[in-house]
Amino acid sequence: MKFGKRLKQHVEETLPGWRDMYLNYKDLKKLVRLISSSLEYGKSEAEFVYLLNNEIDKFNVFFMEQEEDFIIRHKELQQRIKRVNESEPSSQEEYEEEMARIRKDIVDFHGEMVLLVNYSNINYTGMAKILKKYDKRTGGLLRLPFIQKVLEQPFFTTELVSKLVKECETIIDELFPTTVVAVEMKEAAITMVGEGIFKNTVAALMTMKEIRKGSSTQSHFSLPALSLPDTELIRSFQLNSPIPTI
């Protein structure tokens, strides 16, 4: 139950408002086991599909809500930056303060959007896995056609959010001065990982890596293991964080 464990862990670590929005993997898995011993094949499959559709609805609703919010916030951030730059700054210090706030906000915003893409991906992965299990246990052929449907769902079509992410990155590049950074600076930065969105994104990255570690059923159709050059650095974030990651 490796994915199941990872998913559970991720859900526990994730943003509070998101926790109930993930796939009910554990229960679906139990259902699959139940169905495989059930005699009423047709009815069971219908019910299974019904539940999966419910899950999909759940994802779609949540995803589109978030997406809508992101669209609004994205625009607002841009407006905010414009306002600060165009208006007469009361003092240099206040300007700096406001810019610092904007920087933090935009970076967190960026992170939140990425976390939504991550949300989408994890749920898709879970769906694919549960369908595979279903086919395996019941001898059905549900997976292939069903997953095609899933691929078209709003929650999986994350292009818009990704676009917003990239636009955000452009803005961030403009806001952050490009300077050479001292080592001490970097170390100080690492200690700030245990907070807020940063913590979530680091956790998500590590979870992804864990999920993709070789499984017993690896095949041509499995995703290869995730190789991150800074795995050690990223892992050290979780260890060094002053606030324990649950």
Place this chain on the structure above:
Amino acid sequence: MSLTNGTTGHIVSSSSGLSTNLHISSEETCLKKAPFVNQSSGVLRATAFRDYMKENNTISWCTDSLSDFLDYPENIPIQSSNVQIMPSEDVSKPNDWQDWADQLITEDDGVTPNWNEILVDTAVADQTPKMEYHVGKSSGTSLSLQVNSLVPASPGEVCTPVTPSPSSCGSQSKPRMRWTPELHEAFVEAVNKLGGSERATPKGVLKLMKVEGLTIYHVKSHLQKYRTARYKPEPSAEGASEKKPTPTQDLSSLDLKTSSEITEALRLQVEVQKRLHEQLEIQKNLQMRIEEQGRYLQMIFEKQCKFGIDAFQPASSTQEKSETELTNEISSSPARVKTESGPIIVMSPSSEKQEEERDPSESQPSKRAKLNESSSTESS
């Protein structure tokens, strides 16, 4: 079907099964009938699952696993700018989602799933890029077994609401709207023309925007979000553990964070996030390619079977068709197809025929038969 230039939106219908409406109260009465017949509220849907379990003698684990599955916390941090449909006894928010949900849940009592809809519904995918609804079939099949249909995310798509069928009742009057930046721009323009977010009314905005398929409910909820976003700008780490103070106050007691340290931390954060995003995109592409391959193999497999069957048939037209189709497929196949080295399995004509016809009531057993056959003959 006219749209103001450059503004688009996508209206997606969702099936009646909004799982977020699972209200759980401990005193629910169990229904002693087929689980998903005559479900008229989210409550029953929850009991459906439970009942199904009970009927299969799994009472022992039923209670605690169900509490996992169906348990929603009472106090959900509902942020007004982030309207979520969370089942809670305390939900007295007269927001539109509740209305929408109720309407979507009214449905017929068809039990037989509409397999044509659920399974290969290539008609949907092949249509011109229009937003579509996936509505319950008027033949009375269960609405709850619809999967949301295609919604392309690219702007410039025409919104075309599909006339709802009788069985879906009033649910199609409030379909889910998928907003785009362009649509939002139009929205903001309209709002500004009307004197700002405080003064603008949903009706006025709707009129100004002139977007086909956009309803007042969409505008209303969007306006609400917009207002919140303006007057409570970016609570940093919204939804995260707790609200963080501004960076200049973001100190641990022991060391003072200078603003450049903070900036550096932020820079690092962006790098990590960028990395995560990058990996997610790669992963998604891989996943899509995997399915594409699977689809392609399946198609080839079926064509080969059909070709094999047709070899027995006198009908030359079908044979030609399958041959040309096969050739076409091979020539237009996605690059780098890794074919599994396995024997080609020729199915018995009867089961193959059933497969082709996609007869709802028969497809399951025949599919099963097919797989059983293949698993016995295939070596891998």
